Amino acid sequence: MSDMPSCQFESRPRRIVIGSSGVQTDFCTTCSVRPTSVCSVIGPDDISRLSDAAVETIIPPGRGFIEEGAPATDFFNVTSGTVKLFKALPDGRRQITGFASPGHFLGLAVSDNYAFGAEAVDTVRVCRFSRDKMADLLDDFPKLERRLLEEASNELVAAQNQMLLLGRKTARERVASFLLDQMHASQLPGHESNGGRLHLPMTRGDIADYLGLTIETVSRTLSWMRSQGMIEVGKGYAITIVSAAKLDVLAAGNT
Amino acid sequence: MSDMPSCQFESRPRRIVIGSSGVQTDFCTTCSVRPTSVCSVIGPDDISRLSDAAVETIIPPGRGFIEEGAPATDFFNVTSGTVKLFKALPDGRRQITGFASPGHFLGLAVSDNYAFGAEAVDTVRVCRFSRDKMADLLDDFPKLERRLLEEASNELVAAQNQMLLLGRKTARERVASFLLDQMHASQLPGHESNGGRLHLPMTRGDIADYLGLTIETVSRTLSWMRSQGMIEVGKGYAITIVSAAKLDVLAAGNT
DNA sequence: GGAACGCATTGATTTACATCAATCCATCGG
């Protein structure tokens, strides 16, 4: 899950008016995710096509905005905040299949219905594209399709790594892998260097649902890592990586 | 993993000569996978472009043909047989991330190296496309990109289902899900109806590596299912589903 | 300001599956 700088914008959903003058406030122009997201393939001359298609939406923490099984009418580009993607069983068991941060494109569906759910972990901003408008953009901008294929391929690789983790790794290997992934994500372009300090807005329960563990196992493992001098657990959701090398050895899987 | 009818062809790899007459034996023309695979977007008038790009390859059982970490120089379209896709840990632990049957397109890579390995379960035929030739085809046939995006989206959905299975399902739920998936795959277009009888060329070890279990657990679970009247375990690799309804209840996850 | 709630940590106990072991069966090669 790559991590991108967020798009700053006003705090309520609204439709950008299709304007004929160039004076309108155009959040696409000022969006800081755009240089590295799927939107980057649409050039400055065509940016109004983007603005016309996109509806910026603010989603408060805890609110779901994609429901597994619901008709797949929209696509979403995450421009700020963190989203958890998940699948659920009827008895309440849940597997988080990924955390989406700015730059992630959500909503690819094969059938007519979403195969997964999405819920805001913290305050989230997304640009929403209806399926029709997306189809128009794809027709007019072939490079967009190439870019979506790249995104999908990225997700496939991440999914395969996660299957290896879920199917074969021990609890300590899983937590180590998770922390290292979060560290790498926070070091991608657009993130200010923060000396190994991770901001993890998701709860221990969310981390457990992502790693195929329970809350207690995640907590015990983090406590053990702290006792081994690998991490520091700070206030709120801050975890600081003290020895990435030790975590690397764990995550690599040499049991 | 969708399952498609296989492409019949001669039993050794060779380059199809770029011919000017229409008399040459053209395996693309006779390929029975082609109507439903990514190649379907290339029309009969352009089929020579396909033949020019493809190299048919026969791979014996047990032979690997994609090595995790190796340079990603080729793509592969599976036209016959079964392929296992996997990721490995240094200490020998291995997770099979999928079984690819005819119609599957392999080799999408984001970086310059393959993120997974591939190995033939039984005798496998693939059409191999070099990266350069694939790029040419993509430039000339934009619908090919759309089709690849559809394939990738299919794989993403399958991966998410598998993450739910690996992260949250019990052993019985996993085996039930696997058997039902194989049943559905065998009922796709191109497969003759075979009354619930599955042909599973992969070993119990392969099934275990796919479901995040051990050989013994898979074997015990199949034995229990036989004792419950859900399946019959026949000679060789044949498993017959006797009560899909009971397996459905298990697989659904209502523990 | 205090009760309620959500979240996290830690302890004790249980359990689903792994591990180790033995045996059987089918196939292959000499």
Next chain:
DNA sequence: CCGATGGATTGATGTAAATCAATGCGTTCC
């Protein structure tokens, strides 16, 4: 034809993680 090998099944035992429980802390709301 027989020994070797690969694969599968079944039994006995061990264990990593789950489950159950208790406690503490920070935040929110009345």
